[in-house]
Amino acid sequence: MSQFRVAGKGRVDTGRLVTFTFDGKPYKGAQGDTVASALLANGVHLMGRSFKYHRPRGAVAAGSEEPNALVGTRRGKGRFEPNTRATVQEIWQGLETTSQNKYPSLKWDIGAVNDAAYMLFSAGFYYKTFMWPKNFWHKVYEPFIRAAAGLGVSPTEEDPDHYASRYLHCDVLIVGAGPSGLAAARAAAVDGLKVVLVDENPEAGGTLLSEPQAQIDGKPAWDWLAAEVEALKGLGVRIMTRTTAIGYYHQNMIGMVEKLTDHLPELPADTPRERMWRVRAGQVVLAQGALEKPLVFHGNDRPGVMLAGSAQTYLNRYGVLVGKKPVILTAHDSAWYAAFDLADAGARVQAIVDTRDTVREDLLAGAQDRGIKVKLAHTATGTTGRLRVNSLRVNPVKGGTVGDGYTIACDAVLMSGGWTPSLHLFSHTKGSLTWDDDLTTFLPKDTPEDCVIAGASRGLWGIEAVLNDGAEKGREVAAALGKAPATMAYAVEADRPGTGITHKELPTDRSPGKAKAFVDYQNDVTAKDLRLAVREGMRSIEHVKRYTTNGMATDQGKMSNINGLNIAADALGKKQPQVGLTTFRPPYTPTSFGAFAGYHRGEHFEVTRKTQIDGWAEENGAVFEPVGQWRRAWYFPKAGEDMDAAVRRECVATRKSLGIFDASTLGKIEVKGPDAVEFMNRMYTNPWTKLAPGRCRYGLLCGDDGFIRDDGVIGRLSDDCFHVTTTTGGAARVLNMMEDYLQTEWPDLNVWLTSTTEQWSTVALNGPNAAKLLGGLVEGVELTDETFPHMSCVECTVAGMPARLFRISFTGEIGFEVNVPAPMGRKLWETLWEAGQQYDICAYGTETMHVLRAEKGYIIVGQDTDGTVTPYDAGMGWAVGKKKPDFVGMRGLARPDLVAPGRKQLVGLLTDDQSRLEEGAQIVFDPNQPVPMKMVGHVTSSYHSDAVGRPIALALVEGGHDKMGETVHIPMPDRTIAAKITSTIFVDPENARLKI
Numbered sequence: 001m002s003q004f005r006v007a008g009k010g011r012v013d014t015g016r017l018v019t020f021t022f023d024g025k026p027y028k029g030a031q032g033d034t035v036a037s038a039l040l041a042n043g044v045h046l047m048g049r050s051f052k053y054h055r056p057r058g059a060v061a062a063g064s065e066e067p068n069a070l071v072g073t074r075r076g077k078g079r080f081e082p083n084t085r086a087t088v089q090e091i092w093q094g095l096e097t098t099s100q101n102k103y104p105s106l107k108w109d110i111g112a113v114n115d116a117a118y119m120l121f122s123a124g125f126y127y128k129t130f131m132w133p134k135n136f137w138h139k140v141y142e143p144f145i146r147a148a149a150g151l152g153v154s155p156t157e158e159d160p161d162h163y164a165s166r167y168l169h170c171d172v173l174i175v176g177a178g179p180s181g182l183a184a185a186r187a188a189a190v191d192g193l194k195v196v197l198v199d200e201n202p203e204a205g206g207t208l209l210s211e212p213q214a215q216i217d218g219k220p221a222w223d224w225l226a227a228e229v230e231a232l233k234g235l236g237v238r239i240m241t242r243t244t245a246i247g248y249y250h251q252n253m254i255g256m257v258e259k260l261t262d263h264l265p266e267l268p269a270d271t272p273r274e275r276m277w278r279v280r281a282g283q284v285v286l287a288q289g290a291l292e293k294p295l296v297f298h299g300n301d302r303p304g305v306m307l308a309g310s311a312q313t314y315l316n317r318y319g320v321l322v323g324k325k326p327v328i329l330t331a332h333d334s335a336w337y338a339a340f341d342l343a344d345a346g347a348r349v350q351a352i353v354d355t356r357d358t359v360r361e362d363l364l365a366g367a368q369d370r371g372i373k374v375k376l377a378h379t380a381t382g383t384t385g386r387l388r389v390n391s392l393r394v395n396p397v398k399g400g401t402v403g404d405g406y407t408i409a410c411d412a413v414l415m416s417g418g419w420t421p422s423l424h425l426f427s428h429t430k431g432s433l434t435w436d437d438d439l440t441t442f443l444p445k446d447t448p449e450d451c452v453i454a455g456a457s458r459g460l461w462g463i464e465a466v467l468n469d470g471a472e473k474g475r476e477v478a479a480a481l482g483k484a485p486a487t488m489a490y491a492v493e494a495d496r497p498g499t500g501i502t503h504k505e506l507p508t509d510r511s512p513g514k515a516k517a518f519v520d521y522q523n524d525v526t527a528k529d530l531r532l533a534v535r536e537g538m539r540s541i542e543h544v545k546r547y548t549t550n551g552m553a554t555d556q557g558k559m560s561n562i563n564g565l566n567i568a569a570d571a572l573g574k575k576q577p578q579v580g581l582t583t584f585r586p587p588y589t590p591t592s593f594g595a596f597a598g599y600h601r602g603e604h605f606e607v608t609r610k611t612q613i614d615g616w617a618e619e620n621g622a623v624f625e626p627v628g629q630w631r632r633a634w635y636f637p638k639a640g641e642d643m644d645a646a647v648r649r650e651c652v653a654t655r656k657s658l659g660i661f662d663a664s665t666l667g668k669i670e671v672k673g674p675d676a677v678e679f680m681n682r683m684y685t686n687p688w689t690k691l692a693p694g695r696c697r698y699g700l701l702c703g704d705d706g707f708i709r710d711d712g713v714i715g716r717l718s719d720d721c722f723h724v725t726t727t728t729g730g731a732a733r734v735l736n737m738m739e740d741y742l743q744t745e746w747p748d749l750n751v752w753l754t755s756t757t758e759q760w761s762t763v764a765l766n767g768p769n770a771a772k773l774l775g776g777l778v779e780g781v782e783l784t785d786e787t788f789p790h791m792s793c794v795e796c797t798v799a800g801m802p803a804r805l806f807r808i809s810f811t812g813e814i815g816f817e818v819n820v821p822a823p824m825g826r827k828l829w830e831t832l833w834e835a836g837q838q839y840d841i842c843a844y845g846t847e848t849m850h851v852l853r854a855e856k857g858y859i860i861v862g863q864d865t866d867g868t869v870t871p872y873d874a875g876m877g878w879a880v881g882k883k884k885p886d887f888v889g890m891r892g893l894a895r896p897d898l899v900a901p902g903r904k905q906l907v908g909l910l911t912d913d914q915s916r917l918e919e920g921a922q923i924v925f926d927p928n929q930p931v932p933m934k935m936v937g938h939v940t941s942s943y944h945s946d947a948v949g950r951p952i953a954l955a956l957v958e959g960g961h962d963k964m965g966e967t968v969h970i971p972m973p974d975r976t977i978a979a980k981i982t983s984t985i986f987v988d989p990e991n992a993r994l995k996i
Contacts, residue, residue, distance in 0.1 A: 010319025045303035054111035058303030062310035082152025165598035173281035178206020180455025180470030181287035187474025247586030248428035283477035293417035296505035299383035308335035323412025332500025335416035440502035462497030522553030612825030628729035653842035667731025706892025715793035761825020857984030907960035
């Protein structure tokens with residue numbers, strides 16, 4: 001057994017030894033140990049180096065609040081994680097751990113030179129140091145800062161693990177399985193309520209695991225705990241351990257991360273490493289307990305200086321003495337009990353040094369019975385020891401005056417500055433806080449969520465107090481859900497309630513400018529840094545935080561925020577509430593990117609949406625491309641064809657006879673209601689009042705700034721119903737924009753908006769024979785120019801299926817779009833495909849669609865526009881209603897810069913040498929100007945066109961509409977290409993081909 005392991009103590013299995021390595025050296029621990037408890041059992045306190053000064057650091061806590069003992073963990077190839085808390089990482093056979101932020105070794109770190117030069121690294125030094133000379137930033141400062149940044153080393157290998165996510169709904173969610181959480185669960189688990197109890201630790205119990213001396217209702221604490229856990233399971237309570245509630249979101253949505261395999265020596269097949277839970281709860285009980293505060297004094301960061309409550313946890317939960325000759329330094333009763341427990345376990349406690357003048361008589365008697373020296377009204381003014389503390393210097397304090405100091409030899413200093421309620425999740429709810437002068441801390445007050453706070457989280461101390469409070473809060477949430485649970489009461493013997501005082505920092509006899517009294521251990525923020533920030537003008541605690549980096553470490557200020565606030569308030573001469581409290585943000589503890597990504601990696605990185613016709617396209621050899629989240633057929637190559645050959649064949653076949661295209665991915669929104677026409681008038685640039693039912697119109701949508709956001713053909717099916725189409729990638733954006741205006745600007749309009757993109761499968765038929773094919777399959781309408789002219793729509797039957805039929809064209813040929821209920825999409829396609837064989841029907845993909853539309857000068861929003869193009873720039877001023885009183889973007893279009901000459905405008909380009917331009921290529925007027933040339937535009941679309949007999953292109957060019965026939969130049973790496981500006985319409989400008 002390890003030299004600091006205490007026989008008969010702890011909940012670990014010392015009969016099952018586990019071998020792991022730390023910095024390559026093997027150590028043995030017990031089954032159930034964490035890395036920290038196992039190292040401490042082997043007498044190892046040095047576990048890391050601090051960020052700025054590279055000072056030696058050891059574990060100061062025993063839980064997730066630990067700022068110092070961060071290690072890298074490895075499990076074979078690819079499974080490496082930096083910045084893992086040694087205090088929560090359970091050991092298993094073969095675990096590899098490494099210390100961080102050191103070179104060449106943990107004991108001899110060259111970065112420790114920063115500690116000797118600490119006077120150069122005062123608060124805000126980076127703001128003052130890296131200002132001059134200016135040209136040093138890119139060459140010297142930034143490379144140096146980047147090289148020095150961070151604690152751990154980022155993984156370089158692909159993570160082989162996978163991660164999962166699930167949703168959970170419950171009546172009551174209780175966060176924290178300590179005594180108050182357990183009592184709340186018991187009270188709330190009535191009449192079939194679904195209760196979930198979560199805790200970040202491997203087992204439930206909370207403080208009971210560290211204080212086994214208590215007798216609860218006549219049972220030893222651990223016996224009561226085991227029976228209570230079984231009773232809760234019998235009541236149907238779901239107990240989730242190794243699960244951290246990382247964030248509290250609106251409407252009682254709690255984000256939780258469950259660790260599934262990090263404690264296992266062998267990975268079960270197909271088991272995710274972590275699972276993200278999104279929990280929606282009717283009522284929430286926050287029973288997260290409290291966090292012990294360190295004391296602020298010179299040298300309070302050496303390895304071996306730790307929280308008294310954590311030392312108690314290491315002893316009673318893990319069976320480890322953190323020191324054989326400890327000194328207790330405290331301002332709170334709770335540390336006395338830690339001293340008693342360590343003394344009873346065989347430690348020779350050198351002294352209890354208490355900053356208070358008086359303490360309870362029973363505490364003094366307990367110390368006397370164990371032969372422990374007591375030093376009341378004393379302060380600590382320093383420690384010694386390079387890699388582990390070996391002495392504590394203490395001084396008497398009388399009347400505010402610090403007396404002569406003396407040294408107490410020790411191998412550990414166990415400190416307690418009192419306790420701070422854990423309010424991180426509560427603060428996520430935007431709940432209000434109230435300052436308690438007696439406890440010198442913030443306590444929860446009101447919250448907009450259905451949430452109550454129980455136990456130490458609201459400032460109660462002692463097992464009996466938090467048990468009974470938990471029971472009361474459990475009854476409260478059950479009553480809120482319409483239940484009437486019975487009143488419960490707990491009696492606890494050998495309880496240890498305590499009181500204390502809070503220090504800003506301990507009085508010292510040292511020069512304030514030389515004292516290294518640490519507040520934020522990880523970022524090396526000292527008390528003098530905080531006072532300097534105040535002297536240099538920082539008044540808000542948020543400014544002090546950013547100037548000093550206090551509370552910006554990976555522990556999110558769990559150990560530093562209250563001490564930092566007290567010191568800043570003292571320096572400002574104000575009460576703490578006047579200085580403020582920094583904002584806690586999710587996640588509560590550092591969380592892996594994998595847990596957030598969940599299933600979204602590799603092929604599942606983004607959802608792939610497929611149409612009903614996708615399977616037919618795949619069976620017929622289509623090559624696909626992603627468009628937004630959709631997988632769309634790009635082209636259909638035949639044997640021996642590359643993309644260019646296939647696209648040219650598809651274009652020719654469509655213009656010659658008949659092409660069929662899957663247009664199901666077009667966004668579709670149904671706008672319905674008595675005020676539908678008024679809503680359309682306000683949203684789109686076009687007028688809609690006079691559009692008759694059964695007719696369609698091209699719709700152009702702008703933002704408030706007057707720039708084009710989306711477009712599509714819109715059919716008016718009835719007086720109060722519009723079938724709106726959008727671009728494939730713009731459907732969600734357009735619907736959100738519509739909803740935003742309807743809810744915030746025009747709530748008086750009686751309109752309903754429904755996304756119908758996935759309700760309809762859409763098949764487009766284009767070509768001279770489109771009407772001939774479709775005419776024999778349509779019931780209810782005759783497909784002629786007289787009865788069903790271009791830009792018409794009707795609800796009818798096509799091939800025996802209910803349909804919405806639109807006569808529209810994105811190719812310049814006779815065109816129809818047939819919408820049928822989505823499940824019927826493939827059947828419609830196959831019916832049309834079979835019937836179209838007599839016309840040599842040709843399936844075409846998105847690339848052919850692009851060529852055909854470009855030949856007609858039809859734009860694609862997002863390709864031929866770049867977010868700064870107005871309807872007039874695009875040559876579509878005809879789509880802007882001149883007599884409309886208002887529409888989205890109307891005022892934007894009148895801005896002086898949007899009507900100024902020289903704006904980039906959409907034009908066509910034909911190259912002099914008939915070469916095909918590259919999309920995105922920059923355009924200049926004068927090819928002989930010196931470099932850097934003035935770019936006046938760029939190519940937006942470029943294709944080879946058989947219909948034109950040469951390559952064509954669309955481009956945005958400064959003042960392009962007034963430069964028809966002029967020549968522009970496109971510089972390329974090997975040559976400069978000349979091109980003539982033309983109209984955007986290259987094929988059939990008279991639209992004769994649209995007539996049946």
